[in-house]
Amino acid sequence: MSDPSNRPAFKLKTPPRAYPLRSVATALRRADRGVIPKKRRGGPLVSSEDVVLEAVKLGYKIADEQILKGQDFARKLRGASLRTEAGDVGSLVDQGLRLARQFAVLLVEMTETTVQTPAIVKAFAKAVNEGTDEKPEVRSAPSPGSGSRQGIVHGIPIEVTSSKPARVSLALYEAPEGLPDAYPLYPKGKEGAALTTVNFEELEAGAGFVLKIKVAANQAAGTYRGAVMACEAQRVIGSIEVTLSE
């Protein structure tokens, strides 16, 4: 190798991370390469209501366009039908258009109704307001070594209260700023009740935090998985996996 005696051996740089971030939320924001001002066409969506309105408006726009195209087509057909003396074509067109319009509008209204469900709107408010936080992302210093997806933050204590044998795996890909947020763990590959009593709690000042999991006695056996989010930046920074056996 070149000049081994004259300078320290070359080492690859330790990357801030060795894998892609696959979170849907972060991807939509990160794709701007970080060099473009974070503005959106038509202005930022600042509340849950804006998101709902925008989505429904766009849904209607698509439906309107569909209808307009149909009407345009119908006009030409009527013209053609007069020339070819096919008198019943006009009523068939109208009937069909009504059907198409009703179907398209029905779908939009279903969307509208669903997204205005109070539980969802409440959840939007939290997510959207946090999502518009434009504070620069602060990264912790990467840990050297592992390039795998096993997580780079280690030594976080875990407390599990469970009547069933439980195996817990916590993987954090970066050290969080502040207390992270654990989301409910959902059964992997099947339907069933989520494991919801999962949270991080602070230890004594400066001593970090602990992951606490309480498993109800009637929780079904299986593997449960969920995300760990950084509270400040609303991005996925890790995952928790709990395997309960009988």
Added chain:
Amino acid sequence: MAEANIKIAIVGGGCGALAAAFELSKQKGYEITIYQMGWRLGGKGASGRNKHAGKHNRTEEHGLHVWMGFYENAFRLIRECYEALPPNHESPFGSWEDAFTPDHWVGVADESRGTWRTWNSFFPATPGLPGDPIDPDTNPFSLPSYLARATDLLRALIHSSFSGKGETPQNPYELSSVSPETIVDKITCVLRTGVLTGASALYEAMAVLGVVLSGRFSLPGGDYLVLRYADAIARNVKAQAETLFGNDQQLGPKLELVELVVTVIVGVLRDRLLTDPDGLDAINDEDCRVWLRRHGASERATNSPLVRALYDMAFANVKASKDDVPGLAAGQALRGALRMFFTYRGSLFWKMRAGMGDAVFSPLYEVLKQRQVKFEFFHELVDIHTSKTKGVRRVTELRFHQQAAVKGGGEYQPLDTDGCWPAEPDFAQLDCQPNGTAFEKPGSSGGAIKPVTDFDCVILGVPVGALDKACPSLLKSDTRWKAMVQNLKTVPTQALQLWLYEGVDELSTSPSPITVSGFKKPFDTWSDMTHVLAQESWTAASAPQGLMYLCGALPYVWDEGRPQSLDEAVSRAVDFLDRDLPLLLPGAGAEGRFGFRWELLMPPAKPEDLRKPLQGLNFEKKRQLVQGQYLSVNVNPSDLYVLTRPGTMQYRISPLDPGYENMTVAGDWTDCGFNEGCVEAAVMSGLLASHAISQSPPLEEIVGFDHP
């Protein structure tokens, strides 16, 4: 005292290796040498001009290379490259706009009751161009953009229901004078299509809405309303659609598309992929068709031409070994489809106006030379020596088989006088006997072993299929690498180029130019590449009017455990042209008689045969005509296409992997964020390799690396 440059040895000259060289050579402080087997750069994208008499300087390629409109990193690279070309460049094109041409049409071949037809779709131009800086108006990943693309899809589907060959997409509703029956048929069709495509677009809108709703959190109390909502709509629409359109062959593909879109939404929600830290990677252990079935897709949709075409494009429909099971990892398949259809810019496809060697690797070579990058051609890697001290692995020596020496000891000049890559080495520069293209076959030429230790860091850009011959010592000592080589499957491919006396658009019922996939094997994909003829040297009197590329996986002779030979592939191609091609290209079929119109092939065996129907040819004569075209069987280890099999992602090694302190990797076989064999994956891996060495470019600048 100024710090000495860091010496980088790059092994291989494919897209991944050259992307890394391009990025590093932009920065100060690196002294780069590229070691390349044989006489040309390009790897699986290499091409060459045939200089032999009667071949008209024609372009001969390893395969059909079409760049997709979502290849953001690849286009950014090539656009920067053309910007950096010196004014006195030799490359045949002066700008990337000259080198690439958009192709908005895509076709899917479908067989119904013994009849083959092509479902053609026009994908409209979208704002921006691939490789443009991403701003709020052109960001393909933004919410408005995803919705706008859904609207465009709606328009495209409506248009494709009406347009026939030659109709312009801008005016799809114009009616000519028609009978009342035709009018009624068309009304029925438009209304049905309208309902379906409207529903489809709304589902797309809802999918994006789902991203907003569900991407950041789980709903309180575990009450998964969005899933229930989508599921209910899916059931409702499927039931209505089946009732209304179940037996309508015209609307079959659209019904399947709607069903697939709905199934994907339901599957993504049901598997909670929106909140899964691994995103779509969480389902990479499952085959895409199995995943679709698990979430309710019918057999018809699961085996639809669209799904078959997606598999064909990744060579996923074929076995890689006798015991292999064909398949495509579900997560990557969905990521690829989403990127392809919803994030393309400018055009869905971009075709090169010449061979990929001339359009891409010539300018890259020139710019890298200008940046003082050294090239060592005719260097075949045969081993890598490593050390392991206190658990830290380092590369200590590269061992090359020096295939040929340059007369007088200078550097080999690889381009011809037109700035193109020749199909064979320029033996006049070499101190060896001419041996055709043998330098691209490992171990096929004599020469000494040359140990190389004068490097600080290595970028290994040798394809995974060639690693067992390129670094046996490393594989023996490193179980991870051994597992990667054993578990990543590869397949040999083949490509057939036909120079035709008539235009491809005259032979086909599809609009032109177009790329069609999902057809019969062994050539399931074909593309009209007539525009490449302008770069070749035909005389006006005998110039071909059409150029067609066909490609597919090369069949195996399972009993003997080997892929077909060139000789066998020629015979199979004769069968394909006679039996299969006329099914999709009626104009290529002989009128009133069986088989292919062999007189279409250029140049004719004898000049006086031009334009004369050739009848009664025996099989050997047909074989000779195929041999006069260009058939490439890509069986060399470095030519093999890497597959995206379910359950194999964990074996891939990332360019960011710290397993070796002074070595990183590049190529579409690496874990690069888009794990499917293509130019974009290779370029992303090269950018990651550069990042591993220099921390440039930042990971956030590698477009799509962080895509779910």
